[in-house]
Amino acid sequence: MYNFEFAKPSSVADAVAALGDEDAQALGGGQTLIPTLKQRLASPTKLVSLKGISEMQGVCTGDDGALCIGGATSHATVAAEAGAYPALASTAAHIGDPAVRNRGTIGGSLANNDPSACYPAAALGSGATIVTNSREIAADDYFQGMFTTALDEGEIITEVRFPVPEAANYQKFVQPASRFALVGVFVAKYADGVRVAITGASNDGVFRWAEAEAALSANFSANAIDGLSLSGDDMINDLHGTGAYRAHLCAVMTKRAVAAAS
């Protein structure tokens, strides 16, 4: 990697100030950024670690009953402490391997918006609110395509608020090498309807499957998916599967998520 300055502020305000420098880059758990730096594919002048900001750590329940997770909270902590939302805790518990889960953060994952990451499906599938240092962004507005989000330059995810559903489940079919999601489907049933968010499959990153949501909102059973299908035309086509295969897996994993939802 190239040389860079390193800052580890203890408050969001200090972090925002530090990120004001040209070519400064926020550092969450570093599970994507550090390998990128090691390959010399990025050259920030300064890394601003968010790990030392205590107000961005931990899991709690908000006044409205939503589960609130600090932006710098590790996957391992979510897995251990998000018991109020079991499907979310389980999703976190199956991201990467123990090393990844102990370093990686929810804010880092959502800011990166890798098209095969798990958390974007959980956030979009839950209709979560992405809270930053300056505003609140609805998940539906936040994800804007592969590696693209509504975040502005220097904006920090301080918290993510998840409304707790009546039932939910995440089904991940792993890519054999990376064990990222080849297709991951997050299904959540709320009083006002069902949300289905799919990661890993689309060239446009995480997306909601509206047709399945409508069918499941009318009838929350795996059978409701029968006959529904997605087109593989705009899906990722790579060494590990064609777009058609991914489209097929979307339906299979959706059914399994519904069947397993609790």
Added chain:
Amino acid sequence: MPKDGGIGASSKRREDVRFLTGVGNYTDDINLHGQAHVFFLRSDVAHGTLTSVDTSAAEGMPGVVKVFTGADFEGVGSIPCGWQVTDKHGEPMQEPAHPVLAQGKVRHVGEPIAAVVAETLAQARDAAEAINVDIAELPAVVDMKDALKDGATKVHDDLNNNLCYDWGFVEENKAATDKAFEDAAHVTTLELINNRLVANPMEPRVAVGDYARGTDEHTLYTTSQNPHVIRLLMGAFVLGIPEHKLRVVAPDVGGGFGTKIFHYQEEAFCTFAAKACNRPVKWTSSRSEAFISDAHGRDHVTKIELALDADNNFTALRTETHANMGAYLSTFAPSVPTWLHGTLMAGNYKTPLIYVNVKAVFTNTVPVDAYRGAGRPEATFQLERVVDKAARELGVDPIALRRQNFITEFPYATPVAVEYDTGDYHATMDKLEEMGDFAGFAARRAESEKNGKLRGLGVNCYIEACGIAPSNLVGQLGARAGLYESATVRVNATGGLVVMTGSHSHGQGHETSFAQVVAEMIGIDESMIEIVHGDTSKVPMGMGTYGSRSIAVGGSAMVRATEKIINKAKKIASHLLEASETDIELKDGAFSVAGTDKSVAWGDVTLAAYVPHNYPLEDIEPGLEETAFYDPSNFTYPSGAYACEVEVDPDTGKVSIERFAAADDFGNIINPMIVTGQVHGGLAQGIGQALLENCAYDENGQLLSASYMDYAMPRADDLPMFSVDHSCQTPCTHNPLGVKGCGEAGAIGSPPAVVNAVVDALQSAGKDVTHVDMPLSPDRVWAAMNG
């Protein structure tokens, strides 16, 4: 019961104490005073003409010691190839030059163009980025069949075309084989791919070059399976350094799997640069570099045909294979698809007529060479797949069809030029049927079906040729080396022994198992024996470790040297005991006079050898050190039968291995625990090839699976608990230990079992699937089911 620490005992691996507690001494642990670091600037295009390499900016960068390009190596030799194959017309293969740094052209992604030596690796890398390389890109030659078409772009302009050789074996059998196909009652045909693999040893390759100006002596520390071979190839052919001025050390090596046999450019570079810079030069491969610079394995495309008579006897076998050589000929590359592949096509069967055709092809990809099994997995895979397919076409039990055609009388001369000395294929199949509980399969299948899964059972046999190899034979076949092994046994005055072996251990546990052999022969505790390997300054000569040859060839050399030691010690003992030499017996570490209670301990004899006060100096020299070279009279032929049970998820195509049984015949066994571990490792690699590993290039010659993000290595949860047995033992008839070798068996025997099982599962669901190419990844299996 075996003695503690002797032959047959599962002694704990003594080397694991250092490996597991972090105190091993790997090449990257070696840091020499004044050492500089090299970073290689590698081609990011598959094929192109180097129009300019401008290093002027890099040379002035901080910390830079010297920048090298191909021009610095114009007077230096080509990286040599160790095996010359003769084609079916009697002509030698086409053999291109292989420069240390690219000369004029780049021919694969990863080929080194320039090298920066600097105070630190970061400085070297910074400077390498300042090198300005202009490459006029040329069309990449990737697909082997396209490469052989008229008018195809040539990988090497100075060769006639991209065909390294067109090999026919046995050419004299061709007409009779073709005739047998005309007369056959049934012919089964299968086209398949043996997928390209990246070896990925845990330890990447490392080289440290050192030069002593005062004595004009070079030392290379390197991650090698055969340091003496590197000394010979690099010294004699590349750099022109005589052996007495070149020491090569391969200290602890963290896995090789074949890819650390070969002599690589980076070794020659570090040795050369250490003198040019007059300071040690170190290179440690990154994992990313390893993917594009370590020799790859396999990559065969084959059509195989099996002819049977009306009684289902195999009457003939015919194959056509395209074998990828990559852009240059790696050390043993030409031998892999020929002499390590064609000679094994008889397998376990008495097929009377066999003809094998192999076209070896140059492409703009990383060189391909031996990888665990080397040619024998390719032979076994196609043969055991076509036999399975034949059984299905004929509606006969695949085990019965195999048994019917087994070779049962030994020695057996195959129609592909080798003679199996011994074996018992029914015995391993009997053992497999017991281990695999085939009787319970139907119930297990029914249980799987209840859970919505398809269950399949796949069985196969294998044979391999190990203990490589008789020197006079391989010399006739084109080897540019002898394939004997040497050992020196040095007994110290107080009775301890040091065995210096030309075999090299890079995970196999030689330090333990070799010591067990000597402990057994002398009757002393294994802790009195030290095994030394991996240093040309200590071991007289060595051909190294590959082809499951260490115990069969290196162990035999050690036995011969130890026999010489015992003979001399008996002479000394007879003098000390004032008895006739013919009456001296060695038992439990003491020499006694037969029929008396007179004896003298091992340590008293060894002391006498070095303090010869009471010693027959008129008859024998003092001291107790002997060297032996052992050249095998034949290959060894381990064999076995493997069974795999899979569950396939019909909704996703995901294959899960539920049971795996391996019944092997390795002849005599030195350390059963180590043998079991070797089989486990081999199975993991074979199953990795069958289910997961896929080294893929795009049409531009870019490696698609260039990291672990896309190259799937087998992990513990991809594998079942293995059921492994090696109680079937037909000892090798021609080496002193009766051993055959066990290192590659698992990787050779397991891929067809997996594929046979998956095909069985799919057919059980009525799918018209006769073959799926490896790796059987979920998308491929799903596509096969829904094709």
